[in-house]
Amino acid sequence: MTSRERFLAALRRVPHDRTPVWIMRQAGRYLPEYRALKAKSDFLHMVRTPDLAVEVTLQPLRRFAQLDAAILFSDILVIPEALGVGYRFRDEGGIAMERSLSSAADLATLRPEGAADRLTYVYEALTLLRRELGDRKALLGFAGSPWTLACYLVEGGGSEDFPRTKALAKSDPAFMHRLLGLLADAVAEYLRRQFQAGADAVQIFDSWAAALDGADYEEFSLRYVRAVLERLPKDAKVILYAKGKSPAAAALAATGVPCLGVDWTMPLSRVRALADRPVCLQGNLDPVLMTGEPSAAAAGARSVLVDNADDPGHIFNLGHGITPDARIETVQAVLEAVAAG
Ligand code: CP3
Numbered sequence: 001m002t003s004r005e006r007f008l009a010a011l012r013r014v015p016h017d018r019t020p021v022w023i024m025r026q027a028g029r030y031l032p033e034y035r036a037l038k039a040k041s042d043f044l045h046m047v048r049t050p051d052l053a054v055e056v057t058l059q060p061l062r063r064f065a066q067l068d069a070a071i072l073f074s075d076i077l078v079i080p081e082a083l084g085v086g087y088r089f090r091d092e093g094g095i096a097m098e099r100s101l102s103s104a105a106d107l108a109t110l111r112p113e114g115a116a117d118r119l120t121y122v123y124e125a126l127t128l129l130r131r132e133l134g135d136r137k138a139l140l141g142f143a144g145s146p147w148t149l150a151c152y153l154v155e156g157g158g159s160e161d162f163p164r165t166k167a168l169a170k171s172d173p174a175f176m177h178r179l180l181g182l183l184a185d186a187v188a189e190y191l192r193r194q195f196q197a198g199a200d201a202v203q204i205f206d207s208w209a210a211a212l213d214g215a216d217y218e219e220f221s222l223r224y225v226r227a228v229l230e231r232l233p234k235d236a237k238v239i240l241y242a243k244g245k246s247p248a249a250a251a252l253a254a255t256g257v258p259c260l261g262v263d264w265t266m267p268l269s270r271v272r273a274l275a276d277r278p279v280c281l282q283g284n285l286d287p288v289l290m291t292g293e294p295s296a297a298a299a300g301a302r303s304v305l306v307d308n309a310d311d312p313g314h315i316f317n318l319g320h321g322i323t324p325d326a327r328i329e330t331v332q333a334v335l336e337a338v339a340a341g
Pocket of ligand 1: 023025029073075076095158207
């Protein structure tokens with residue numbers, strides 16, 4: 001069985017030989033080969049140059065034979081940029097947007113028409129990757145959820161809990177709905193083009209889902225995730241990652257996606273019970289284990305597999321992105337533990 005077959009079988013919850021595995025942000029500062037490339041270039045240049053994006057995407061697959069999927073090297077913030085709001089990394093860490101949006105006048109400055117057309121470098125990178133990987137490895141694309149992208153656009157950058165964005169959703173819901181509708185259109189078209197370019201599956205990152213509770217989460221986030229899904233083919237292979245929202249697994253599963261990405265705060269068995277329908281789960285080792293001893297992380301990985309209780313609908317991953325201080329020998333030990341089953 002190839003990695004790609006294994007990955008697609010897990011998404012469909014049909015039996016296969018072993019749990020497929022990839023790691024969120026498998027590219028990144030924990031890899032010396034990534035740091036070496038970045039020393040000669042910079043993040044945004046690498047994102048925008050298909051040959052470099054392909055190279056960074058493939059680096060972890062060359063190092064770790066156990067990886068079953070490649071995830072495109074890019075960023076969720078390319079959509080705001082294509083709409084007319086660029087981004088950069090602050091020297092002290094974190095993300096700064098070129099400007100923040102808070103009024104109808106600000107919305108009028110965005111360029112929603114043809115936004116997805118301005119991201120041809122992404123489709124080119126995917127096309128090259130598909131050619132390179134053939135049918136051996138799965139290829140993943142991704143986008144931010146409308147809500148998570150709105151958080152960066154309204155806040156004007158990264159934040160712990162996005163207070164401005166939450167306040168504006170309350171004080172000017174009409175503005176927020178217009179912004180979210182426009183983002184949903186752009187994200188849907190962007191993901192359609194990623195599938196066309198050869199992605200086997202796409203992940204939607206609702207990284208800041210937990211900023212919203214209950215009815216607000218439904219109104220300002222889930223509704224627009226559904227708007228994206230409605231514009232994709234009915235059987236589109238989508239992994240929905242809503243960080244901090246495992247307690248709402250039933251609502252997430254009700255979107256109809258074949259797979260939920262799960263953070264490390266709730267066992268997979270519990271999420272499965274809450275989900276209320278058979279669904280593939282991706283996750284969910286605590287990323288902090290990757291900074292510690294290989295044996296402890298491998299034991300953690302085995303617990304995740306045991307907790308999944310042999311359900312064929314499981315893709316092994318971390319519960320969030322890998323951090324720059326992850327240890328390579330620990331990553332190796334986790335991948336070996338998963339491959340050994
Ligand atoms: O797994 C992969 O390597 C795929 C590529 C990928 C990146 N970003 C590359 C990246 C993916 C899937 C993302 C998604 C992304 N980007 C999300 C959603 C996932 C999540 O983390 O919840 C978000 C919120 C972003 C925005 C973003 N980009 C943040 C918060 C950061 C960290 C900023 C900081 O101060 O460190 C980034 C940078 C980023 N994106 C890196 C990589 C490899 C690190 C770049 C570097 O330091 O060289």
